[in-house]
Amino acid sequence: MHKSALIDHIETSFVLSEGEAAEILSYFDFHKLKKKETLLSAGKLCDKLFFVEKGCLQLYFIDDLGNQKTTQFAMENWWLTDFLAFQNQTPSNFYIETVEKSKVLSISFSKHQELLEKYPKMEKYFRSIYEKAYGAALMRIKFINSLSKEEMYFMFRDNFPEFVQRVPQYLLASFLGLTPEYLSEIKKKQLS
Amino acid sequence: MHKSALIDHIETSFVLSEGEAAEILSYFDFHKLKKKETLLSAGKLCDKLFFVEKGCLQLYFIDDLGNQKTTQFAMENWWLTDFLAFQNQTPSNFYIETVEKSKVLSISFSKHQELLEKYPKMEKYFRSIYEKAYGAALMRIKFINSLSKEEMYFMFRDNFPEFVQRVPQYLLASFLGLTPEYLSEIKKKQLS
DNA sequence: CGGATCGTTGATCAACTTCAACGGTCGTGG
């Protein structure tokens, strides 16, 4: 059994013995997924938390007009779920789907609880992850409220170039909160 | 010494002995503040995490045109800081200021670290707080990307009526990401 | 009472969306 990306990631916070690493991993299920596979659907109970070892997931919803809108991407070493619905064990407000073929770990709510009880260190790990994620979300809201869509695109492209190359343009547009048509126009302007 | 709102709040997660409660509180400083007092300034090291016992704080920044834009409010039983800057102990991207006269607890980064080491239960408490906060931030981004400014206002007013009454209108406008003039127009439309 | 601050109004303007149409590309089945 090769060493998991999850264990590597946890070990950026603290060291695990081989036994601990193996036992922690045993709480998770492993999934090898193709492009556009669905992991969670809106309205369904949200009972899984996902960790991306390789590939890319998106958290999205469908608006009144039937358009798919991406709220969050998760690439290597990111955690993803509808966190409110997961914590409260209620139906999800979002869909989760693979953007590329991906390797993903999942853990159910009850297993997650058990894991945290058995390994209190993991509370620290998740506390730190969520603290960062919340801080980043506040920064993102700051950007949304201060940048034009055009500035938004350039900022994002300059700060996350791999991202922009990796994700199809209509998904990027959706994530940035503008239409594919307008994004196309922005890119054109830039060239002249 | 009267029982603190913070202790009450922690005890919604798990029970504390009297001794524990007192000792946990000893990590915090207490502040009684007037309206419009500044607790954190952009560019300054962010070394404090705040808990609102009573009153209201805002996290805001100043945009290119010099306008103050509110990214987050914190009322009773909310935690607030620039979480990214706090965790990394770097200069802040935001200001924090009282909206009303308030009673606030603060804890420094190093004291916070000590507290978490001494009371591992507190890791669980903060993990849960941040998980909720991050989930709520994702929902907020969902709303930003699916509702018009008008719908945004009505949604917010219907779901958080106390909030709308309590906060001055120009701050509410700033938080919702629209201009005071347009908010005024929306409210007028509604009456006819 | 006086000044500053906040909410309102209406006119003008810019940013961004919507819609419809077209061309390119990718992947799938024959």
Added chain:
DNA sequence: CCACGACCGTTGAAGTTGATCAACGATCCG
């Protein structure tokens, strides 16, 4: 391996939402 269809990116015209600006009233506080 080719051909076809579906999907994606692009273009341009027209329409809408919401911002900006300037001015006026109201209210709050010293």
